[in-house]
Amino acid sequence: MVYQWLYSLADQFSAFNVFRYITVRTFIAFFTGFFLCLIWGPKFIQKLKEKHFGQSIRDDGPQTHKKKAGTPTMGGWLILLSTLVPLVLWIDVMNPLVIGSVLITWGFGLIGYLDDYLKVSKKNSKGLSGKVRLVGEFFIAIATLAVLIQYYNLSTVISVPFVKSLAFDLGFYYALFGGMVIVGTANAVNLTDGLDGLAIVPVIVAATTLGLFSYIVGHASIASYLQIPHVSGAGELAPLAAAMVAGGLGFLWFNTYPAQVFMGDVGSLSLGGFLGSMAVFTKNEILMVLLGGIFVVEALSVITQVISFKLTGKRIFKMAPIHHHFELGGMTETKIIVRFWIISILLAVLSLATLKLR
Numbered sequence: 001m002v003y004q005w006l007y008s009l010a011d012q013f014s015a016f017n018v019f020r021y022i023t024v025r026t027f028i029a030f031f032t033g034f035f036l037c038l039i040w041g042p043k044f045i046q047k048l049k050e051k052h053f054g055q056s057i058r059d060d061g062p063q064t065h066k067k068k069a070g071t072p073t074m075g076g077w078l079i080l081l082s083t084l085v086p087l088v089l090w091i092d093v094m095n096p097l098v099i100g101s102v103l104i105t106w107g108f109g110l111i112g113y114l115d116d117y118l119k120v121s122k123k124n125s126k127g128l129s130g131k132v133r134l135v136g137e138f139f140i141a142i143a144t145l146a147v148l149i150q151y152y153n154l155s156t157v158i159s160v161p162f163v164k165s166l167a168f169d170l171g172f173y174y175a176l177f178g179g180m181v182i183v184g185t186a187n188a189v190n191l192t193d194g195l196d197g198l199a200i201v202p203v204i205v206a207a208t209t210l211g212l213f214s215y216i217v218g219h220a221s222i223a224s225y226l227q228i229p230h231v232s233g234a235g236e237l238a239p240l241a242a243a244m245v246a247g248g249l250g251f252l253w254f255n256t257y258p259a260q261v262f263m264g265d266v267g268s269l270s271l272g273g274f275l276g277s278m279a280v281f282t283k284n285e286i287l288m289v290l291l292g293g294i295f296v297v298e299a300l301s302v303i304t305q306v307i308s309f310k311l312t313g314k315r316i317f318k319m320a321p322i323h324h325h326f327e328l329g330g331m332t333e334t335k336i337i338v339r340f341w342i343i344s345i346l347l348a349v350l351s352l353a354t355l356k357l358r
Helices: 002-008 013-020 022-051 063-068 077-090 096-122 132-154 173-191 200-218 218-228 234-255 264-281 294-313 322-328 335-352
Strands: 157-159 168-170
Touching: 002 013, 002 077, 013 022, 022 077, 022 157, 022 200, 022 234, 077 096, 077 234, 077 264, 096 132, 096 157, 096 234, 096 264, 132 168, 132 173, 132 264, 168 294, 173 264, 173 294, 218 335, 234 264, 294 322, 294 335, 322 335
Parallel strands: none
Antiparallel strands: 157 168
16 A cells, blocks of 8 residues: 555655545546556566467357457456556555455456356356356455445345435345345356457446445445435445546557457456445445446346247347347448447436436
């Protein structure tokens, strides 16, 4: 926590007083993470190539994806490592909510890494068993939330957007509910990661929005004015979100079409876990359905496809997730990607509008 040391020198150097402000540290964390990712990117991608960590393509996937086989994967590590330095330099790592977010993000990232490694080593697209993945994800999420509820007074109340008087206190069962939000978000982001740059921009947009929410709910006066729940210490999540956004933007530099690197499950699961934890810690669990609408639709397309095929033997979509349906329908990959980006931005604006409509 270098910023605390710098702030302690404010008596000798008055300019260092700026490090007491979350907003200043948020901007510094952003630029630190972005430029580190940009600098490390080329060497990191080269290392992945040298280790032959190439992407395996589904046999039943769109034929146009065959040319992407062998593209370096596990690029999510680039994002995580780029956020690690700002975390140590500019963020209070002793903040319970920061610790919780980091544990979930890196825990999910390790599960994703195991999945990626099995895919790469076996040269197939199956990877880790779905049941094993879910058990690991639920354990990390629920255990983290349980500790925060028990020892750090994490609120167990769920507020319903647009209805100020409607709220539910789940007590210790909130750990299960919050775990479902986090795991659901992580796997929805994982399903969305199927085209070059498709998942990372909605993640960036959602993380930016949740970072703003974290600052607002962490500021007692602003939260009181907007009549939203105040969460003590949540403001410290803002620079963490900024670092994650910066890492995502740096990664997009290399992931944009045609991609030089894929984030892999280590990236999609960790980023999804981060978004889910941010939604839980800022008390926007239900709003995440709107903010992460792109991810929700992608997940629902897979669920309805599976249910329809099992019950009727017929498929609703040409292929699931739904971005493949549009792809097989003749829409170009870049058009699908950009339109999904636009929708994610619109959903973020709608989510921010709820601040005055609750």
